[in-house]
């Protein structure tokens with residue numbers, strides 16, 4: 001039986017690898033083809049300098065080329081961990097400690113997490129200090145990089161360990177219905193994190209300040225009033241501490257909701273463009289996008305825990321990967337082998353996310369009674385971030401959580417056209 005499990009896993013793993021690798025190749029080929037034909041999309045005509053376009057092509061090509069190797073490397077590491085019997089060795093080592101059963105389980109999970117964190121360092125370091133630095137984006141120092149890692153470790157200890165302990169206890173004492181209890185617990189925990197993250201955790205990594213006095217602030221306050229958004233939730237963040245990439249996001253629920261504009265974005269945009277970005281973020285709030293995403297994730301969680309409840313009682317699942325049955329072993333194994341199965345959900349989630357982006361863009365265009373500022377903001381963001389102007393449609397459909405700038409600009413123009421027709 002365990003032989004069958006292993007065969008199914010390896011077949012799906014290979015399929016996932018071929019799809020991911022193939023999509024990246026398609027994307028690189030598309031890039032080469034559009035560069036050769038100098039096919040700059042119409043929306044960007046006269047908006048992007050030839051040297052910026054050339055730089056964006058080089059940036060995309062460099063990242064795509066590196067992705068080939070990081071994909072092979074990451075897959076190899078996962079296979080080695082799963083198939084070499086390493087998990088069994090780590091489990092025996094953890095079980096030999098004098099700790100309680102729960103303590104041993106936590107040690108095991110921590111050791112496996114450490115293996116992936118350490119083996120993931122080379123690709124992460126090269127991406128940050130090699131590629132991002134080469135294109136002038138990286139502002140992180142080695143010191144800051146490792147301080148961030150250390151803070152991440154502290155968070156894992158303070159939040160991750162107690163969380164794991166509760167889940168392991170529920171699995172141990174609740175009998176067959178443990179997964180329903182775990183579902184309730186994790187759902188509440190997720191809600192709590194949505195509140196805690198923007199207010200307590202993110203400020204540990206970045207400085208959040210109310211927007212500075214000035215025209216942008218004045219106009220934002222007026223807009224927020226019009227929309228009915230509490231202005232105490234609008235912040236600027238020192239993103240420039242780590243990277244020159246610019247961004248904005250909406251997060252949190254209830255009183256903890258926030259719109260965050262990176263200082264890099266505020267610096268590079270005109271007041272009108274900045275206002276459009278803010279209107280877009282408030283669109284996410286108005287249309288309850290965070291809540292909708294959360295509901296979908298909760299449904300996935302329910303399904304995932306149910307499947308885990310079946311696997312934990314099925315010894316061949318453990319035997320296939322050289323592990324003795326245990327609750328902590330099931331948690332880790334499930335996390336490691338689920339990739340080739342959940343891989344197909346990612347494009348669906350991205351599709352939903354892209355739908356939300358279109359809705360927020362539409363909201364911004366209608367609220368400002370003009371689509372131009374949002375269009376210009378998008379062009380500005382795309383050019384400054386050296387984003388790929390012409391991704392392969394399959395690649396973007398699969399990987400992009402946001403529609404491409406060209407797709408968004410076309411949609412905004414359509415909104416403007418219909419609105420004018422109605423008026």
Ligand SMILES: [Zn+2]
Pocket residue numbers: 280281284356357360
């Ligand atoms: Zn958005």
